[in-house]
Amino acid sequence: MYAIITFLTGLLFGLGLAVSEMTNPAVVIGFLDIFGEWNPSLIFVMGGAVSIGMIGYVIRNRRSKPWLADKWYVPTRRDIDKNLVLGAGLFGIGWGLSGYCPGPGLTALTNNPMEGVYFVGALITGSALFHFQNHRNNS
Template sequence: MYAIITLAAGLLFGLGLAYSEMTNPAVVIGFLDIFGDWNPSLIIVMASAIAVGMIGYVIKGKRLTPLLASKWQVPTLRNIDAKLIIGSSLFGIGWGISGYCPGPGLTALVNNPSEGFYFVAALIAGSGLHYFQTRITQK
């Protein structure tokens, strides 16, 4: 059942990305270009995502355990440190320059393979660097 729900959630997420045009870098860059040719259409996408998240937290507040797991997996850290600021800044800069974040970037492997390949390669390299850096600093 867990695999079926996970697949359905992934398909729904992918369809939402495609329908909202979040897989189109020009639309994303147009949304982020608030001082230029701004395209505010993704505000509805952002508001919808926030609403779904809020519903999830309401459900979490009313249930002791989730339907398909033994416990809730909710972030517990509340501090804002240099790693968070640097990581989120790098994510935002990369998103603003390329118009891709990880979900839409993976769809680019099909929609726009030449750009998608470079994005996914950089995503894997960055993730690998983080993984090895974390392992080295923990020893």
């Protein structure tokens, strides 16, 4: 059942990305270009995402445990450290330059394979570098 729910959730997420045109880097870059030809349509995508997230928190606060797990996995850290700021900055720079974040970047493997391969390759490389650095620092 867990695998089916995970698959359906991913399918719904992908459908949402496609319908909202988040898979089109030109739309994303148009949203980020506030001093040029600004495209405000992604405000509605973000508003929808925040609304669903808020509903999720309401459900979490009313239930002692999730339906398909033993406990809730919710971040507990509240501090802002250099790794958080650096990671957020790198994510934002990459998103602004390419128009892709991880979800739409994976869809680019099918609808724009050349860009998709570069993006996913950079995503994997960056994740591996983080893992290597984090593992080295914790040893």
